[in-house]
Amino acid sequence: xxxxxxxxxxxxxxxxxxxxxxxxxxxxxxxxxxxxxxxxxxxxxxxxxxxxxxxxxxxxxxxxxxxxxxxxxxxxxxxxxxxxxxxxxxxxxxxxxxxxxxxxxxxxxxxxxxxxxxxxxxxxxxxxxxxxxxxxxxxxxxxxxxxxxxxxxxxxxxxxxxxxxxxxxxxxxxxxxxxxxxxxxxxxxxxxxxxxxxxxxxxxxxxxxxxxxxxxxxxxxxxxxxxxxxxxxxxxxxxxxxxxxxxxxxxxxxxxxxxxxxxx
Amino acid sequence: xxxxxxxxxxxxxxxxxxxxxxxxxxxxxxxxxxxxxxxxxxxxxxxxxxxxxxxxxxxxxxxxxxxxxxxxxxxxxxxxxxxxxxxxxxxxxxxxxxxxxxxxxxxxxxxxxxxxxxxxxxxxxxxxxxxxxxxxxxxxxxxxxxxxxxxxxxxxxxxxxxxxxxxxxxxxxxxxxxxxxxxxxxxxxxxxxxxxxxxxxxxxxxxxxxxxxxxxxxxxxxxxxxxxxxxxxxxxxxxxxxxxxxxxxxxxxxxxxxxxxxxx
DNA sequence: AAATCTATTGCATATTATAAAATATTGATC
DNA sequence: GATCAATATTTTATAATATGCAATAGATTT
Numbered sequence: 001x002x003x004x005x006x007x008x009x010x011x012x013x014x015x016x017x018x019x020x021x022x023x024x025x026x027x028x029x030x031x032x033x034x035x036x037x038x039x040x041x042x043x044x045x046x047x048x049x050x051x052x053x054x055x056x057x058x059x060x061x062x063x064x065x066x067x068x069x070x071x072x073x074x075x076x077x078x079x080x081x082x083x084x085x086x087x088x089x090x091x092x093x094x095x096x097x098x099x100x101x102x103x104x105x106x107x108x109x110x111x112x113x114x115x116x117x118x119x120x121x122x123x124x125x126x127x128x129x130x131x132x133x134x135x136x137x138x139x140x141x142x143x144x145x146x147x148x149x150x151x152x153x154x155x156x157x158x159x160x161x162x163x164x165x166x167x168x169x170x171x172x173x174x175x176x177x178x179x180x181x182x183x184x185x186x187x188x189x190x191x192x193x194x195x196x197x198x199x200x201x202x203x204x205x206x207x208x209x210x211x212x213x214x215x216x217x218x219x220x221x222x223x224x225x226x227x228x229x230x231x232x233x234x235x236x237x238x239x240x241x242x243x244x245x246x247x248x249x250x251x252x253x254x255x256x257x258x259x260x261x262x263x264x
Numbered sequence: 265x266x267x268x269x270x271x272x273x274x275x276x277x278x279x280x281x282x283x284x285x286x287x288x289x290x291x292x293x294x295x296x297x298x299x300x301x302x303x304x305x306x307x308x309x310x311x312x313x314x315x316x317x318x319x320x321x322x323x324x325x326x327x328x329x330x331x332x333x334x335x336x337x338x339x340x341x342x343x344x345x346x347x348x349x350x351x352x353x354x355x356x357x358x359x360x361x362x363x364x365x366x367x368x369x370x371x372x373x374x375x376x377x378x379x380x381x382x383x384x385x386x387x388x389x390x391x392x393x394x395x396x397x398x399x400x401x402x403x404x405x406x407x408x409x410x411x412x413x414x415x416x417x418x419x420x421x422x423x424x425x426x427x428x429x430x431x432x433x434x435x436x437x438x439x440x441x442x443x444x445x446x447x448x449x450x451x452x453x454x455x456x457x458x459x460x461x462x463x464x465x466x467x468x469x470x471x472x473x474x475x476x477x478x479x480x481x482x483x484x485x486x487x488x489x490x491x492x493x494x495x496x497x498x499x500x501x502x503x504x505x506x507x508x509x510x511x512x513x514x515x516x517x518x519x520x521x522x523x524x525x526x527x528x
Numbered sequence: 529a530a531a532t533c534t535a536t537t538g539c540a541t542a543t544t545a546t547a548a549a550a551t552a553t554t555g556a557t558c
Numbered sequence: 559g560a561t562c563a564a565t566a567t568t569t570t571a572t573a574a575t576a577t578g579c580a581a582t583a584g585a586t587t588t
Binding site: 012013014016017018020021022024025028029031032033051052053055056057058059060062073074075076077078079080081082083084085086087088089091115157158160161164222223224228260 | 276277278280281282284285286288289292293295296297315316317319320321322323324326337338339340341342343344345346347348349350351352360364367368371378380381382385387388390391392393401402403404405
């Protein structure tokens with residue numbers, strides 16, 4: 001009876017289009033060409049209906065039918081559409097748009113950094129309600145070994161990219177050996193550290209580098225498992241960097257949501 | 265009366281889906297976010313109809329609506345769909361897997377681009393050493409006339425595919441004639457240039473377009489001698505783009521090795 | 529503050545998607 | 559080579575649903 005009873009979410013659309021798009025999405029998630037019957041089973045829709053949808057998708061090139069087997073697969077049109085979407089999608093900006101929300105939810109200062117010629121570079125930052133002295137302006141580059149952000153870069157970028165800077169920081173640290181006390185100050189020490197970071201999925205620093213400030217950082221990954229960007233949360237309370245803190249969970253969720261590879 | 269008399273070609277589909285997909289395709293070809301009214305004008309459909317289609321597209325994530333302006337654009341769902349479609353083509357996967365090796369061997373940043381509606385689009389990239397062009401990332405589209413990648417596309421794709429963009433770039437260049445000084449800024453000049461590229465098998469640009477950056481690019485060909493993808497190497501040292509440099513040889517070998525593959 | 533433009537929502541009607549069954553096509557078995 | 563089984567496609571009557579008009583809400587400009 002009531003037009004909106006079906007699903008609370010889907011408002012003001014067209015039913016047949018919604019189900020048709022579900023078919024398309026299912027075909028995409030399948031990861032391979034499917035027969036009509038397989039697809040109709042997966043979507044839990046009558047085959048005859050799915051067939052009509054697929055015919056229309058074929059007209060537009062979004063789907064192609066393999067001549068002999070009769071199976072259906074995504075077509076050139078889907079590639080072109082995706083590339084068009086990719087081309088005008090400024091991922092830095094979309095991520096940055098969500099940054100205030102993260103800062104507000106966690107009550108911490110949030111940073112968005114990308115890799116630049118001289119290390120991780122701050123491109124956006126969002127301070128939280130709790131005011132905080134900060135020398136972190138846009139364009140600031142952070143150290144590789146002694147910042148949470150840098151440590152994520154270390155761990156999620158190819159070594160050839162970071163090696164030059166790592167070596168230079170190591171030289172600097174050799175002159176003040178007591179600075180870096182949670183990592184062996186050598187190339188192999190750095191490698192071991194990176195492995196540990198990748199296992200946990202994030203990096204953190206307590207107040208030893210910047211007294212009074214603690215930070216956790218996690219990567220936004222592309223499908224090559226490399227860091228497109230790094231999100232960092234900065235606060236004053238050491239408890240925020242403990243594993244399983246709510247800040248941690250929110251950071252993890254944020255990064256997952258903004259990584260391109262996050263389907264489902 | 266008869267249900268199939270309307271259009272001889274479109275058989276056995278669903279009318280509303282066909283028109284809805286036409287809307288989607290129009291939005292893709294537009295190359296930018298569009299307002300409802302613009303889109304309905306372009307499709308020659310009543311705005312209210314288009315609006316309902318867009319609502320459904322939004323449910324699936326294929327389209328997103330920009331909060332303030334209310335304009336509609338392709339969304340994350342379109343990206344995922346396109347990437348899924350790309351992944352079905354074996355050549356992309358096999359080539360992409362080998363890309364890190366090429367980048368490491370040459371010490372240069374390596375790009376894998378495929379042709380999209382708005383020009384060659386970066387699908388994978390593997391950075392190297394300290395070189396970082398922040399304006400270059402996944403989904404970046406490169407110019408046809410003033411990039412090594414684009415010049416390969418010019419030369420190894422049918423002219424009907426590229427003509428539209430060539431003309432638009434030529435118009436742009438006519439206003440700054442001194443930009444393009446190694447090619448005649450006309451359709452015939454472009455054709456002559458393409459012949460020369462095909463003879464050599466690669467294209468290159470020195471630092472004149474992006475100061476300080478040099479690039480060489482070569483095609484990965486299908487059985488019709490057309491480019492299904494373009495591999496580009498980017499560096500800072502002008503010597504790398506000299507013919508017979510080791511980078512050249514490695515690029516040529518790489519493209520040769522990956523051109524044979526595919527099919528069946 | 530009024531006006532104009534644009535996007536969004538309700539509602540009655542007819543167009544159009546739907547489902548069941550029939551038919552065609554392919555693949556396998558004897 | 560012919561028959562059977564399985565899957566894909568087409569047909570057709572029915573009723574569900576997309577449509578278009580008109581009204582509302584929202585935003586930007588004068």
